[in-house]
Amino acid sequence: MGALIRAALLALLFAANADVHAAAQSQRGNDNQALVSQVSSRLALMKGVRAQFVQTQTLAAMKEPLVSKGTLVFLRDRGVIWRMETPYAATFVITDSGVTEVDASGKSIRSAGSRGVRGVAQVSKMMRAMLGGDLSALYSQFEVDAQGTASDWTLDLKPNQPQLAQAIRGLHMTGGAFVRSLRIDLANGDVTRLEFTKIEAVDDLPPAERTLLGAP
């Protein structure tokens, strides 16, 4: 579950929009509230982001943490391209219509991954919906605790809905103008960490990437 939540959260955070101001009003604590709205309005300034990521999964079943590296492209109106480079190369496109794995030439892979693309698409929709198509949903599902300043902040999110709490213990994020790191603590003890480096804002994408995201 963690991975998809991660994807959904990324989309949410990078895509922060005006709704958050209204939503944040309901949070207790003025400082908290002010900081959250500053963070989200700064994030909302970006049209798109390109970054490198390092993902570390600490799983109960594994002897060692699983580490993967790659790049990430996010376009606010369209979605995320998740390119893993190590330990093996694979590209995933996460959009409104679901999640697809694509090969080097940009064709979607259906059978090889045998992941039941249709199922994942539904799952993706359900997840987006559960966490909220807009940011206000995030605030209705989590208690948000903000610390720091607008250029160096930390957000701690704890689920306040029992259903979500069955799966997630909490989320921890840091960042400035951009999100720098994300930690997801699952209820079963598994932990996923994501570190972003070489973050740059992008206004437009090369045609190949636009095509992947289904943009005109």
Place this chain on the structure above:
Amino acid sequence: MTPGRSRLTTTTLWRIRAVWFALALVAVLYCVHRFSGPSPLETNLLALLPATEANPVAEKAVDQLANALGDRTVFLVSSRDADHAKAAARRLGAVLRKSGAFASVTAELPPFDITQIEALYMPYRFGLLTRDDRDALAGSSDGAASLRDRLMRRIYDPVRGPLAVQLAADPFGWLEHWLSGLPLATSNLDVEDNMLVARRGDITSVLVVTTLRGSAYESRVQRAVMSAVSQAEASLQSAWPDAYVARAGAVFYAESARRASEREVHLIGIASACGIALLMLWVFRSPRLLLLGFVSTALGIVGALAVTMAVFGKLHLLTLVFGASLIGEAVDYSIQYFVVYLGAPRDWDANDGARSVRPALSVALATSLLGYAILAWAPFPALKQIACFAMTGICVAFASVMWLLPALLANGPKPTQRRLFARAAALLAHWQRAIGAKRAWTVSLVLFALCVPGWLLLASDDNIHLLIHRDPALVAQENQVRDAVGIDNAAQFFVVQGASEEIVLERAEALGAKLDALSGDESVGGWQSVTQFVPSARRQAQDHALLAQRVFADPVALRATLLQAGFRDEIVGAWIDSFTQATPPPLTVERWLAARWSKPFSHLWLGAIEANGQRSYAAIVMPRRVSPQNLPALFATAHAMEGVAFVDKAASVSKLFGAYRIDSGMWLGGALLLVLMLMIARYRLCGGIATTLPVLLAIGVTLAAFGYAHVPLNLFNCLALMLVLGVGANYAVFLREGCRRDGADLGAVWTGVLLSAATTLLSFGMLSMSATPALKSFGATLTLGILVAVLLAPMGMPTVGRKHA
């Protein structure tokens, strides 16, 4: 009247009256008893449809599915403002819940522990493979290497859904794939704020689902639902004027059909009763005769009502509407009797009167019964009931004229309408000279020539909507809901049956594979089946065997692969052990049905079905897309497989309509022949032909009129022609019998015939205003046919004006 001359003593008179009174009382009490209990009205429109499936299990499946879906009601609250739509949906849910009219109202989804789904499948996981995984495992040649590759993909997979299974229990992700392949939400709906939401353009729609407290066809349930709904809609209207509600559910169709029929029954019943009363008053100038006429008619209707309810249990709305129009026909018998009564000399003997009118009424009754008996022959439940109702009604009316009216009309007539009768006699003489006697053949030939082009223009229509007339406003709302939710029509599906659950599952799997193989225009774009949730035991055993062969055959290598990937020792050991330990019994349908989350899909499994004394099992496979392009392929697929039937009720009914429309032509011919023989037996060859000619021409002219008017002919027009034959033949018979009767006043007889025809035309004419196309066709055909039959009736009179025996 002196007591000595009458053969009826006063005691006999009272005895007869008492017997009739007692019979009437019993019938009335029975009707009152039935109507005061649970409503005997059958408002389920589907009950009007005949059994179309050759296969009894398929027929039962249709019923069972309709019942399973029948108690669900869906509301769709839409607005351009998403918040308004959601708030309005919440309010709608609250108001409906508070009304108590529903067993359940779901606006906001209850919290659901999604791990319940995983929990059901976990013990059976080594027998559950998706098609892709199965193919991949079966196709992989380099065992260990491809396993390693899959393992890597699985553990580094960045995209996992809410149904993700713990790595420790499912290192390769087979179970996870299986779970994400479940057709849990194949629709346009999203969950937002715990509500089911569909967005199209700038419109946001929120779904509110309810279940009824009882059958959708109980008027008690209908009333409660309607009042709750109108209350809720009013409350929404004031708070969010921009939000609108569309609703779908069998209960709304049933309620609307009941209301429309009740309106029609009242309209037809009251209008024809008033019209008939005025006509009779005008002609007979006697409130007493009017009253007696209505007594006889009322006895007929009440008797018909009681017998029909006793025989069939429930009363179709169509029967009720048709029954209201039977008034016009049932009153004919008493009219004929009154004609004899009024034409009688001063020394009236009520029984002699009855005796003299008996031949005419008997022939008339026989022809009418014949017409209705043919109606009962058709395999349509509604027509059988209508026939039963009509036959009982006219028999009782006939009997009351024969035995009750003489007991009530003991006294002779007052001076009456001699002038009217004389005028009628003159009119008749003129009219008979114009069309009757030697001119009859010429007139027939001319009419025939006029009709031929009309017959050539005849077209036909066998649409199911002739019988099932749905309120167009409700259909529009249902389509709106359908579009938003993204559920296709559930009217066409496969029924898979077999002697055991396992056979049904195996056949359903085979069917699924065949459906997947359809491509291009023939593709169904997926399907829903119980096998997506519970594979057959054979399939589970095969999958288990496949895993044993391709994955667990070399436990040492497998262990090495998992350890190399980074799994902990004990995890690897436990997982491999869990496979090698005793194989669990396969997952069963019963086990699946026991899980609460299977409820929304449980209609896919029909379970045990008793048909023709044999017990078998059945399931439903629903193709997602059915179109005229792939329909033949679907029928062919079903045909080629044992135990599989494709059910398309609408198409089957239309086919049946067509077949019976053509058959009914033959029956009509046969019935005409029977009537002709009956007439010849009574009036000899020439007289018989002459008496049958008017009704034969009436049928011809009616058909031609439909041709000229470009009204396509349907089964119900054809069946109504039987009644044109049965009822229309009476007029010529009444006239002919009048001529045979000693001392009968032909003017009075003609007046009686015209009056009979007028009453019948009045009530069948009202019937042609019904909203149900079947009844409308009946009414229009009968009105036209009877009009022609009565106008041509004088053709059947003997050549020499008045013939004395």
